[in-house]
Amino acid sequence: MNFDLSEEHEMIRQAARDFAQNELLPGVIERDNEQKFPEKEVRKLGELGFLGMMVDPKYNGGGMDTISYVLAMEEISKIDASTSVVMSVNNSLVCWGLETFGSEEQKEKFLKPLASGEIHGGFCLSEPEAGSDATSQKTTAIDKGDYYLLNGTKNWITNGKSGSTFIVMAQTDVEKGHKGINALIVTSDMEGFQVGKKEDKLGIRGSDTHSLMFQDVKVPKANRIGEEGFGFKFAMKTLAGGRIGIASQALGIASGAYELSLKYAKERKAFGTEIMNHQAIQFKLADMATRIEAARLFCLKAAWLKDNGLPYDQASSMAKLFASETAMWATVEAVQIHGGYGYVKEYHVERLMRDAKITQIYEGTSEVQRIVIGRNVLKG
Numbered sequence: 001m002n003f004d005l006s007e008e009h010e011m012i013r014q015a016a017r018d019f020a021q022n023e024l025l026p027g028v029i030e031r032d033n034e035q036k037f038p039e040k041e042v043r044k045l046g047e048l049g050f051l052g053m054m055v056d057p058k059y060n061g062g063g064m065d066t067i068s069y070v071l072a073m074e075e076i077s078k079i080d081a082s083t084s085v086v087m088s089v090n091n092s093l094v095c096w097g098l099e100t101f102g103s104e105e106q107k108e109k110f111l112k113p114l115a116s117g118e119i120h121g122g123f124c125l126s127e128p129e130a131g132s133d134a135t136s137q138k139t140t141a142i143d144k145g146d147y148y149l150l151n152g153t154k155n156w157i158t159n160g161k162s163g164s165t166f167i168v169m170a171q172t173d174v175e176k177g178h179k180g181i182n183a184l185i186v187t188s189d190m191e192g193f194q195v196g197k198k199e200d201k202l203g204i205r206g207s208d209t210h211s212l213m214f215q216d217v218k219v220p221k222a223n224r225i226g227e228e229g230f231g232f233k234f235a236m237k238t239l240a241g242g243r244i245g246i247a248s249q250a251l252g253i254a255s256g257a258y259e260l261s262l263k264y265a266k267e268r269k270a271f272g273t274e275i276m277n278h279q280a281i282q283f284k285l286a287d288m289a290t291r292i293e294a295a296r297l298f299c300l301k302a303a304w305l306k307d308n309g310l311p312y313d314q315a316s317s318m319a320k321l322f323a324s325e326t327a328m329w330a331t332v333e334a335v336q337i338h339g340g341y342g343y344v345k346e347y348h349v350e351r352l353m354r355d356a357k358i359t360q361i362y363e364g365t366s367e368v369q370r371i372v373i374g375r376n377v378l379k380g
Ligand code: CAA
Pocket: 089, 093, 123, 125, 126, 131, 132, 133, 134, 135, 156, 157, 158, 178, 232, 233, 236, 237, 239, 240, 313, 362, 363, 364, 365, 368, 371, 372
């Protein structure tokens, strides 16, 4: 077993670290305050090849592995989780699904511009009444011969306004339950496509989260991903990889908070010495370092399994569960270490604490991860 990163992995990590420091850090507080989408920053992320990292270069991707993706996600998320969610959704929920299950025509038409960062996309599974219970889809895609007639509402869509290509899960045959669900590629220029209200969120405030409405949208049959009725399995398989991305985002939020806390503890004095010399602070830093390292190993293991063609559903759920719980806990500790300064925006840790919460919710709540892990361990 070898825990060393290759020279190439180190280079990718450094490139992501430099990008985060130079491009993301300067405006991150302002974007959070103003709920401003990181448009220029996302464009640059695309130019770096970080929006289609794992896609084959023949479809304009970066041809990198999942380990590289984890490393880059951690570095970007240390500074700006609003930007890293755009990156995660585009890479693992949109590009990966299209490359793995899409037709050649779909890859040429949709994957190429998505992987190069020319455009970005979203993944539409959640509905007002179908979140964790994802098989209860109310959005319908009625078979009309050479097209599907799409009607319904999707909620909590990352990149809802900024994105232009969406993978939408919809029910075609209610009688068949989840086997009647299809995954359709829908573009924002289709007639009847409407962007709903922007959510005013606790965290990741720079990302644009919207509801999307479809009213009699005619989606060509050629835009269906996979066989008729493959939509739910498509969503589950895609989310298994997506959860590695969100786990890495949570890891980055936690390690960003830890690095800031360590720096602060070395500078801040109380009771005649730097606060790092007080055991109360040292123990917090020790626990943070330990849990964060464990989260990193979980993320890298899930990525390694995926890269080696081995089953990774359980590993990705374990990584997401552990990393997101760690992010929430570690960011609260980081605010505590910073005292009053932790409670104001200038010191960044309060934002990281707000950003951490969503990692326990999206792409499957912590409770859903426990369902997936529980079912897998019972099989063993
Ligand atoms: N791979 C392949 N197939 C899978 C699978 C996987 N990983 N997981 C489930 N399936 C299949 C099952 O085998 C089953 O098929 P069969 O009937 O043919 O055996 C089918 O899918 C239904 O599965 P379940 O019976 O397990 O379904 P369930 O109703 O019990 O739900 C669940 C399981 C794990 C709770 C699932 O509904 C789930 O993951 N819910 C959470 C949804 C979620 O993560 N939403 C996030 C929205 S996306 C988002 O947040 C994006 C963003 O913008 C950031």
